[in-house]
Amino acid sequence: MTYLEERASRPAILAMKYHPFYKGKIQTALKCPVSSYDDFAIWYTPGVAEPCKAIQKNVDLVFEYTNRANTVAIVTDGTRILGLGDIGPEAGLPVMEGKALLFKYLGGVDAFPIALATKDAEKIIEVVKALEPSFGGINLEDIEKPKCFYILERLRQEMRIPVWHDDQQGTATVTVAAFINAVKYVGKRFNDVIVTLIGAGAANIAIARLLIAYGVPPGNLRLVDSKGVLHAERDDIDKLQFQDKWKYEMALKTNKDRIVGGIPEALKGADVCIAMSKPGPGVIKKEWITAMADNSIVFACANPIPEIWPWEAKEAGAKIVATGRSDFPNQVNxxxxxxxxxxxxxxxxAYTITDxxxxxxxxxxxxxxxxxxxxxxxxxxxxxxxxxxxxxxxxxxxxxxxxxxxxxxxxxxxxxxxxxxxxxxxxxxxxxxxxxxxxxxxxx
Amino acid sequence: MGSAQDIEIRDAKPEDINSIVELVIRLKRLNEEFDPLFKTRDDIAIHTKKYIESALGSEESVIIVAERKGKVVGVVKADIVDRIFYEPRIEGRIKELYVLPEFRRKELGKRLVNAVIDKLKNRVDIITAEFPTLNEIAVRFYNTLGFRCIMSNYAIEARE
Incomplete structure (x- = not known):
């Protein structure tokens, strides 16, 4: 094994050693003092009845009298765990605990893994809605598309706490931040760059939406899916309206130049490439990067291997390259x-987290x-x-x-x-x- | 994209035929989405052309198009039918309605349907529309315009 391979395989080996040792990554802990058993009369019955009655009169007091305002439910159905696909809710639980660890350590938020034994969108919606009184927010995690769009949209409309799907809003937020700085660094203006988005899944659809909200003209975006560049007159557009209305919306308003074809055609002359598609290398070829505009920006974010290796993108002329990996510079994390x-x-x-x-x-x-x-x-x-x-x-x-x-x-x-x-x-x-x-x- | 103002609604002319055929084929291909019994035939183009030609030359059909800068971007076709058992008797039946995706959300569909109603108002007593049951967008569209469902069309394959 080479040094790099060894380094790359190390986390996997340690994970299998540490997970059974610690038997989990999170636990609950007390937030209030217990000096003697008498305190239980305050924290539990009979004392606790008073805050209960107060909340009954004014339900928003639940956020002041309990830990609810610091909690998030991490909900999955196990259908799209990491790059592993549909591996079931139990198999997804280590990821949910990992997410809870990040919530706590980086944000001070108490997050609870909730892995559901159903894949039915309506049932997931019903269950998550019923959880509302217990939580300050909902984090949907690793749910397959297009179900994830539908569930997110419904829950955002029907719940009075924030509902978040990290693969959509989270990835979009961090990517747009990287976009803002990259464009600024190369001295271009965000409202006249051409942005090619490779992959039209949850992440890129959300990124496109947020870029538009930031001020990038919709027509300057080019989305490429497995069938090629999206445009309003592509043969399958009417079908998309029924299959994936989120992608359909984008097809209608993006690609003002009416570029037809695949990734190379979409990249030609583009200033920015945001790839959130399938693991490379070789998904994006060097000569396609060379055909982009000068001082091009390439985000190749597929995991574990980016659509094109960063050094290849640089050799091909990219000025700034970002990936999803922590071992390369500019991690879109x-x-x-x-x-x-x-x-x-x-x-x-907050009732919700808006764009x-x-x-x-x-x-x-x-x-x-x-x-x-x-x-x-x-x-x-x-x-x-x-x-x-x-x-x-x-x-x-x-x-x-x-x-x-x-x-x-x-x-x-x-x-x-x-x-x-x-x-x-x-x-x-x-x-x-x-x-x-x-x-x-x-x-x- | 263009605004709704620069789109003209007018009667179809013989020279529109190829554009109309293209739009109608798109509509029929969309229908494939709803049921295998709507699978389009390989030589759909020839038959669509004949169908539109004959409608253009018939007193019993109307075809109206939406045109933007010389390009046909939407079409509606309706036939006049005698409902021999019922009153009101004469029906204008919308058989085809299609607007190119990028020209949607400008109320062109509504303008096309209204143009049919306007054109037929002295000749027919009611206006109906026909489309696959599962086309929920069509269901919502016609409901919004005040239509209601009065007929169902069920199917079973006759041969194994």
Missing amino acids: NSLGFPGIFRGALDVR EMCLAAAVELARVAEEKGLSEEYILPTMEDWEVYPREATVVAMKAIDQGVARIKKSRNEVYEEAYKKIKAARDQTKLLMEKGFIPPPPE
């Missing part, structure tokens, strides 16, 4: 988004990197720049208040302080548990 966004949404008890809130987070994410100094290899903050999370939380919360989707109002400073404190507490608590041996060191 969802973990830069959802922890801070949910932190902000929860802290103002404008996502956009505010994207702009702030871009700004954090810009303040540190953009370079070809630094267009996004990394998870180590952890002030990004309270800052995202702040802009998201302020936008929620602006848009009238927050239950409570706070000042910018209050939101920032609170978010900072909660996120820092989560990190410090983990450190403390490790120091005290409650989280033991990993086995040799």
Whole structure:
């Protein structure tokens, strides 16, 4: 085995050692003092009846008297776990716990894995709606498309807490942040670049929507799916209206130049390529990158192997390259988004997370990197720049208040302080548990 | 894209035939989506052309198109039918209605249907429309225009 191969296979080996050792990655912990058994009369019966009665009179008090405002349900049906496909709800649970770990450590949010034994969209909707009283937000995870669009749309309409699908809004937020900085770095204007999106799945449809919300003219986008470039007169467009109305919407308003063909035709002359398609290498060829406009930007985000290797894209003329991988520069990493966004949404008890809130987070994410100094290899903050999370939380919360989707109002400073404190507490608590041996060191 | 204002609704002319045929074929191909019994035949083009030609030359049919800058972007065809058992007796039956995807959401469908109603108002007593049951977009469209469902069409394959 080469060094690189060995390094690449290491996480898999350690994961199989550590998972049975720790038997899970999250647990519940107390938030209030217990000095003696007498305290139980306060925290439980009979004392607890008083907050119950108060909430009965004013249901929003549940957010003040319980932990609800700090909780998110991570819901999956196990149908699209990572790149593994439909492996079942139990097999998806380690991923959901991992997500809960990120929620807590990066955002201070208490997230609960909920893996469902049904794949039926209507049943999932029914179950998730019934969970509403217990949670401050819902994170839909690894649900296959196009079901995921439908479920997200229905739940966003029918629930009074934020419902989020990270593969859509999360990926879109972080990608748009990378787009903002990359375009700025190469000295182009976001409203006249041509953007080719390869793959028309959950992520790219959401990215297209957010780019349009940011101000990229819809006609400047070119979406490519397995049948080629989308345009309003493609033969299958009428069918799409019934099969995937989200893709249909995009077909109607994108590709003003009426480009016909496949990936090479769509990339020709384009300024930006955002690939969220299938693992490479070789999905995108070097000569196609060469045919893009000067100072081109290439995001090749398929995992585990990008559509084109970053060095190949560079050799072919790309100025900035980003991937989904942590071992290359410019990782388009969802973990830069959802922890801070949910932190902000929860802290103002938001009813929903709007596209404008996502956009505010994207702009702030871009700004954090810009303040540190953009370079070809630094267009996004990394998870180590952890002030990004309270800052995202702040802009998201302020936008929620602006848009009238927050239950409570706070000042910018209050939101920032609170978010900072909660996120820092989560990190410090983990450190403390490790120091005290409650989280033991990993086995040799 | 263009705005709705620069789209003219007018009677079809013989020289529109190829554009109309293309739109009608698109409509029929869409119907394949709803049931295997709507699978289009390989030589659909020839037959569609004959069908439109004969309608253009008939007193019992009307074809109206939406035109933008010389290009036909939408079409409606209706036939006049005598409902011999019922009153009201004379029916204008919309058999084809199609608007190119990029010209949708400009109320062209509504303008086309209204043009049919307007054109036939002195000749027919009711207007009906025919489309596959599962075309929910058509269901919503006609409901919005005030139509209601009065007839169902069921099918079974006669041979194994």
